[in-house]
Amino acid sequence: MTFQAHRLSVAPMMDWTDRQCRYFHRLLSKNTLLYTEMVTTGAVLHGDRERLLGFDAAEHPVALQLGGSDPADLAACARIAEEWGYDEVNLNVGCPSDRVQSGRFGACLMAEPDLVARLVGAMREAVSIPVTVKSRIAIDEMEEWPTLDHFVRTVSAAGCTHFIVHARKAWLKGLSPKENRDIPPLRHDLVHRLKQERPHLTIAINGGIRSLDEAEEHLAGLDGVMIGRAAYETPYLLADADRRVFGGAPGPDRHAAVAAMASYAEERMSRGTPLSAITRHMLGLFQGLPGARAWRRHISENAHRPGAGPDLLLAAAALVRGGGPDTATDTAEGQLTPA
Known part of the structure; x- marks a missing residue:
């Protein structure tokens, strides 16, 4: 380090x-x-x-x-x-x-x-x-x-x-x-x-x-x-x-991060980690964008339900307007998996 x-x-x-x-x-x-x-x-x-x-x-x-x-x-x-x-x-x-x-x-x-x-x-x-x-x-x-x-x-x-x-x-x-x-x-x-x-x-x-x-x-x-x-x-x-802070490239846009976390959730759930243990950390991701409340509500109401899977994240993100690569404040650059 x-x-x-x-x-x-x-x-x-x-x-x-x-x-x-x-x-x-x-x-x-x-x-x-x-x-x-x-x-x-x-x-x-x-x-x-x-x-x-x-x-x-x-x-x-x-x-x-x-x-x-x-x-x-x-x-x-x-x-x-x-x-x-x-x-x-x-x-x-x-x-x-x-x-x-x-x-x-x-x-x-x-x-x-x-x-x-x-x-x-x-x-x-x-x-x-x-x-x-x-x-x-x-x-x-x-x-x-x-x-x-x-x-x-x-x-x-x-x-x-x-x-x-x-x-x-x-x-x-x-x-x-x-x-x-x-x-x-x-x-x-x-x-x-x-x-x-x-x-x-x-x-x-x-x-x-x-x-x-x-x-x-x-x-x-x-x-x-x-x-x-x-x-x-x-x-x-x-x-x-x-x-x-570090003089490098910016991170991924929000929707790319959601897609990457959906893949991570699939892997972790196969090891017994509940979906809600992953999604609870993501509730603030779209803070300030139109649809952020719908994102939070969809996850909060459904992530704990039996049968809920990684697709829940993608469905919740679809409720948000903005936060993707075409949003002026975001960029699509950066790795989509942690480096």
Whole structure:
């Protein structure tokens, strides 16, 4: 994996960025770095690895995000990630959920930078692929800049050179995980300050970035931008990422992407994956075009029905006006299968 891939990435999102979602996103962008959902060390060590870690070779570049706080367990899981072919392993130091806190990982580790340094050190000794950290700027009553500054200084001393910073404080008590994504104020300025004061580190920003226009503004001063909900809710923004962010050709038009996903759905359904597990990630594909609501409704009402097959996607797409190669804002260029 090249450094270039980190210029734009799609955030790890629980219940969202599974292998079906990542395949769909890869259709739209050949270069954007994709992340798995967070997987705990216990699940990796003792669970069904094919279900938890399996991915299509077309998904590269793809990173595995781990949650845990035991150095030996994280080192073992990092080795497994490398063996399975992941391009990067990422440590979650940002999730504020109660379940994560009870396991002593996620955002609560912002209060233990020395421990995070040991975790990163153990992981780096175990693998040759990059080990990165995704964090918040602070938690609870901790001061934002001093917390972030000390955290990055401590963890980078253990050899970590790449940090993805969600530019909000996390409140571990009093706010739900959903509220923690919206209520704490965004402090993009602190992430830019971090890069200015530590230019030797690779610094990427996450939080509240809704468009490629905003991403390009941040890339003027940072090494990378991670987009979360915008990439999921309006996925077609990724189709122009290769041109605007990576200097390549734009992705396929929407209808070509649907046709490619219908072929993918046929293959995955033959392996037992329900059609609805694939189509749920595609609901926002035609956002903003006439017929987008009909597309969403047709899929939502029918994908779960017995006997529903890949042709459902083509029938739903036929309800949309625009989004094809003759649409001014789209182009038919780009690969129709992930590269």
